[in-house]
Amino acid sequence: MSVGIRHDDLRRRNRAMVLSAVRRAGQPSRTEIAATTGLSHSTISAISSDLIQEGILTESKPSETASLKRGRPQVGLALNPEAAAVVTVVLSLNFLSVAVIDYAGQVIAEEQRRLDTLTIPRDELIGECIAIVRRRLEDPDLDVGSVARIAMGIQGITDSHARAMLWSPITPLTDIPFADILEKEFGIPATMENDCNMMAVALQWRDPDRYRDNFIAILLSHGIGMGLVLKGELFTGTHSSGGEFGHMIHRPGGALCRCGRRGCVEAYAGNYAIWRSAMKMSEDAEPVDVGDADMRALAAKAREKQGPEREAYRRAGEALGFGLGSLFALIDPAPVAMVGVSAAAFDLIEPALREAIAQTAGGQHSKSISFDTEPNELPLIREGCAMRALTFVDQEIFAPGGQVRAGSAGKNVA
Amino acid sequence: MSVGIRHDDLRRRNRAMVLSAVRRAGQPSRTEIAATTGLSHSTISAISSDLIQEGILTESKPSETASLKRGRPQVGLALNPEAAAVVTVVLSLNFLSVAVIDYAGQVIAEEQRRLDTLTIPRDELIGECIAIVRRRLEDPDLDVGSVARIAMGIQGITDSHARAMLWSPITPLTDIPFADILEKEFGIPATMENDCNMMAVALQWRDPDRYRDNFIAILLSHGIGMGLVLKGELFTGTHSSGGEFGHMIHRPGGALCRCGRRGCVEAYAGNYAIWRSAMKMSEDAEPVDVGDADMRALAAKAREKQGPEREAYRRAGEALGFGLGSLFALIDPAPVAMVGVSAAAFDLIEPALREAIAQTAGGQHSKSISFDTEPNELPLIREGCAMRALTFVDQEIFAPGGQVRAGSAGKNVA
DNA sequence: GGCTTTTTTTCGAGCCTCGAAAAAATACTG
DNA sequence: CAGTATTTTTTCGAGGCTCGAAAAAAAGCC
Known part of the structure; x- marks a missing residue:
């Protein structure tokens, strides 16, 4: 099971740590790396000199912004593209x-x-x-x-x-x-x-301030998917990629889902479900593919006036909200990124979504939960x-x- | 963030590893520890001799079962109770x-x-x-x-x-x-x-074969609680102890829960909810405390004949099943231990529970999910x-x- | 040009783990 | 019962790694 640490692991792990620090920070100096890793200057010096000799890192001459302080200028380390x-x-x-x-x-x-x-x-x-x-x-x-x-x-x-x-x-x-x-x-x-x-991995790199230790990326598209990061680590199921948020149960025995079961969140919030509802089709109607352009037109119509289109988005928001509420009951609330074509219609979804969350265990912090949107996945x-x-x-x-x-x-x- | 490994960490971690191996295995010999930790015999020898000198471990003379093989007999190491x-x-x-x-x-x-x-x-x-x-x-x-x-x-x-x-x-x-x-x-x-x-921690120690990397402990008592172990680690929320399984949403806007919200799993499966339903009280009725003896009597009556009592347990099973189904959609199915007074009535709960799970994303493996019960938490x-x-x-x-x-x-x- | 400041490298010391060999403790064998 | 085989445990020297201190390097400041 738990394996002891061997002596050779030391250098290996610290090498990986230096590489990770460089990838994260851009062009850090050896001193900066020493600070972030907690290792001594001598160690960083030894490791980076190895890495440079092996052609993995390069010294990127004077960092432009510097040269205002006195003392020996820092030399930036960069990943060697080649x-x-x-x-x-x-x-x-x-x-x-x-x-x-x-x-x-x-x-x-x-x-x-x-x-x-x-x-x-x-x-x-x-x-x-x-x-x-x-x-x-x-x-x-x-x-x-x-x-x-x-x-x-x-x-x-x-x-x-x-x-x-x-x-x-x-x-x-x-x-x-x-x-x-x-x-x-x-x-x-x-x-x-x-x-x-x-x-989720991409968001962690793009905006590490917002998406660091705990956050959720939800894909609002034909289907509903989720990427979950907990304690800084990507969460995966034990057998599969896991996080099948779209197939949590929203209404037992409810609308027909693409997966063949009934009442899943996706059966209310997937593109086909929103379309089905807006067109006043039966909840049992076989899921159909809806193009992105059609979805954008649908959203426009829903924004225009009250009607079945707007109601369809409201129901989608409700399903997502209760699903998120249940999720938040398990993992506590976290920032959410909505991605995909229906994220562009999040203005239509958000009110009902927030209202639903407010009725759940996550509701206490409902106000503090923030949503980002990104239409292109x-x-x-x-x-x-x-x-x-x-x-x-x-x-x-x-x-x-x-x-x-x-x-x-x-x-x-x- | 991620911190480098210092030289002194090595011994520290390997000491911890030896202690962990001894606590887990009972009275392992040095050789066994070397095998499970992957460290060399010399290292184990050095560390355990330190630990013995410090009074943390003791040598527990000949292990009774041995003495059948030839060669120098293994000396068991044990935790020093004092x-x-x-x-x-x-x-x-x-x-x-x-x-x-x-x-x-x-x-x-x-x-x-x-x-x-x-x-x-x-x-x-x-x-x-x-x-x-x-x-x-x-x-x-x-x-x-x-x-x-x-x-x-x-x-x-x-x-x-x-x-x-x-x-x-x-x-x-x-x-x-x-x-x-x-x-x-x-x-x-x-x-x-x-x-x-x-x-959950206790189950991991009691029966490590069954409860090792991924499992769920559910408390069926006045309230519904959950302990979740994923990848061998206790899962906790980001702010709180987390895992508020009982407050996942079963039916939006449904029965009144002790937490003040509506439709939580607990509002159908907690003792007070089963009682409320069996007594044909309104779903809005204020939750009341029900003694363990009363619950056992209720279960007996439900076993005796069809009626509102049996129906109450069926509804509890349904709520637990859909909740577990949603949970399994997120983390994949895992063994479940049902603990608490209502676990003694699990025979009344299980059929509806399994039926509900079968209707969810976890349903594919419905048959392979196994439940243990333990009435005393x-x-x-x-x-x-x-x-x-x-x-x-x-x-x-x-x-x-x-x-x-x-x-x-x-x-x-x- | 010398001094100060900051970064980076160098060097010896101290640990730690490892492998090989030795020592210890028992069973088997004739 | 003494010698041999077998297995466990300890001992010992070698090799690596990180660390701290000091030295070297590379600037700005006066």
Whole structure:
């Protein structure tokens, strides 16, 4: 179970810590790193000199803003963009997008492609994913350094080890082990991540002041998804990617959900549910796909005048509010980011949502709960995948040797 | 944020690891400890020889069962009961109980006392708690060694730092900082823990095969509480003890809950709710206290024949089932222990509970979810408090020096 | 140009863990 | 019953890592 700390773990962990500090802070000096990590100057000096020699870090000459204090000027440390690269693959409804990202986090190549995900056969879907990655990797215009990791993100449920897509709303196909497929094809370690979890990871990097230890990212789109960060760590289920907020029960035996069950939050707040309600269709009506443009038009009509459209958003807000209330009963309230096309209609959702929360255990702090909105989920997902992959490189490739007992893991990066 | 590992942390953590291995395994030999911790024999030898010299561990002569293999026999290591002691204080409805427990986990003294918790004034409640602890500590019949920790458990909500009771169903009083009060009074570090969390801790020690990484302990009593263990760690809210399962929303706008809101799970499954429903009282009826004996009589009547009593338990099962279903949507299914007087009536609850779960996202694995029952919560709570306190002593007193930067923390236990 | 200030590197000391070998304690064997 | 085999535990030297102090480096200040 709990494993003792060996002597060689020390350097390994502290190396990872230095890399993490540099990635987080941008161009910190050795002194700053010593301060944030609590390690001595000598240790930081030794570790960073190693990392520079190995080509992982670079000294970025005088930091522009400085030079006002006297004393020896600080030398900034930066990630060497050429130290490695990672690839992100994001698969969403009718859309496949790939990006190559350097070690410093800059996009150096990308490609996007429409794809009829709802009808495409299994082999073809897999083939398209492999092909688009291959094109980017073999692009002669670009000297893609050593790609150290592929991170794929998808809407739907993935397994808890980030290896396979188990189920997804964007395709009837199930159980595709994308991580294994990509690994086998390219010989590069890969992961298969849940979209909402990646959104949460991205938010943590984008705005660490607001999204640090505890927060929630909710995807308001065709379906309802959630990424949850607790105590600074991404929360995942024990078997699956977890956090199926959209399938918490709002009204037992209620409206028909896309998942086939009844009364889920999503059956009131997903795009198809809002549409169904606005069109005065039965709650038992089979869920249909609604385009983003149609949803925006619906929101406009709801803003215009009272009517079934506005009522549909109110009901969505109510479902989300009670769901959040139950969630807050379990984990205490936390900041929430609403992402996706319906987040652009959050003005229509918020009043009923707040009213519902106020009736729940989380209601005491109802006022203090704040919501951000971000209508476009794709950039967030890609960013999250990129950071996921890069921190993997930081920790497992450039600070290797974690708790491997048997086996012939390479000893040092020379 | 993330702090580097210093050289002195190494020994500290490995000491803690050895203590943890001994506490978990009973009387492991040095060789066994080396195997479970992954540390070398030399390291274990050095650490345990220190711990023995400091009087924390003892060598427990030949382990009886052995002596069949040849070779030098293993020498078991055991916790020295006299190395320290801890005190547990459990405050529940009309009942206050205290125990003194030695370092090896054996109860060496206890005292219990009836108390009218619902009406007792604040000062008197605090006074009674202090008095009962003092009596046990100053008992001349018993040579209580150095008490290193007091762990108090209470039904209700505590803050996330385990310092204060914020709210409790057993008294109208709120915000009593019991941990600070006991610390000031006795000069011994203290904590104020939530009862259901302690139940979960106890289960983890009692049956580590079943309750290891992910499980749920639910208290079915006057109120509904929950202790949640995820990835082997007790889950707590960000501000409070968290896990207010009983106040997840079952039916928006539904039955009146003791907390003043409507439609909570507890408003259908708490003792008072079952009683209310069985007596065909209104769902708006003010919650009343129901004695354990009355509840047992009610269950007997429900078993006897169809009628409002049986229906009341069915409705409780339904509420618990949908609540668990929502919870399972978030964290994936896990084993559940039902504790408390209504757990003895779980046969009446289970059918509707399983039926409800089957209708939720957790339903796919509905069959594989297993329930244990334990009608008596008090021993569990005390056991949990004791283990909590003892592991604190292991980690913070006998392996001191964690991440203290400034300050004059004692260096070594001599 | 010398002095002050701040950052970074160097160097020796002190720990800690590890592996190998030795020591200890028992069962087996003839 | 003495010698051998086996297993556990201790001992000892080697190698690494971090730390503090001091030195070196690189500026601004007077």
